[in-house]
Amino acid sequence: MSDPLIIAGKAYASRLLVGTGKYRDFEETRDAVEASGAEIVTVAIRRTNIGQHAGEPSLLDYLPPSRYTYLPNTAGCYTAEDAVRTLRLARELLDGHALVKLEVLGDPQNLYPNMPETLKAAETLVREGFQVMVYCSDDPIQARMLEDIGCAAVMPLASIIGSGMGILNPWNLRLIIDKARVPVLVDAGVGTASDAAIAMELGCDAVLMNSAISHARKPVLMASAMKKAVAAGREAYLAGRMPRKLYTAEPSSPAEGLLAALAA
């Protein structure tokens, strides 16, 4: 595997992580995840339905844990305590699996992270042996704090969850990327393929998205577009873009050997 993404000591070929929410059905979820090439998929942890059918299929039947790395999240948690409880249950559910996505929300309207509660939860989870990938604000100081606590990856938002507004503050993302010693993932805000490419060109290690794929008119096709955009953005980052030359053009064709002017 050339240029792998390394998270908590494990190598992944794909730099695209995808959510599994808001698809029409499990078939579409499976097809979109497959088209995205993602190896890590996020899932939510919810109460079981009382009286559900014995033979009713579950998400795990469509995305076998033997093939995908599950990343259980704490979506919907507004306190450190709820987030920690949720992930302890997730670890039990997934047979001791330690890689998790922590998110502690602060406001139901904008789903912005509550950073003091996020930091508190991260401390507890790291102490308990979890490998914590953490959704956070794009504040380089708090990203550093999360890293110092021992989080496996920091995942600043590019814009608010489910908004599809794209990369609103590339400068802050760069401030985080330039200092980080753990992987930096853009989590939330990507709307279309170019947004994912921009995130990768900035130097993000990977991108995590859900709505941009599941809310596209053709989710499976968008998943394929995202796969290419993330790969293209990564290659462009590694290739190193040409310097921007403001106000000065430079022709790509030779300046010599031009035809003589017909009239003097």
Place this chain on the structure above:
Amino acid sequence: MTKMMTVTFNGETQTLKCRLTVRDMLERMGLAGKRVAVERNGRVVPRAEHGDILLFDGDRLEVIAAVGGG
């Protein structure tokens, strides 16, 4: 003759006529053999202990599964 007892299962009150283990309770709720995780009074009950842990009157159970999400 045992006294009736109640436990809370995912927020709903369930009346039990006899002592049940966590595993019995999952069976009763149609979740036998399902991939779920159980929390009893705020603490995770490891799967290996489902058959051993007896429920007490007033116990609060949370039973969760993985669903689609971002």
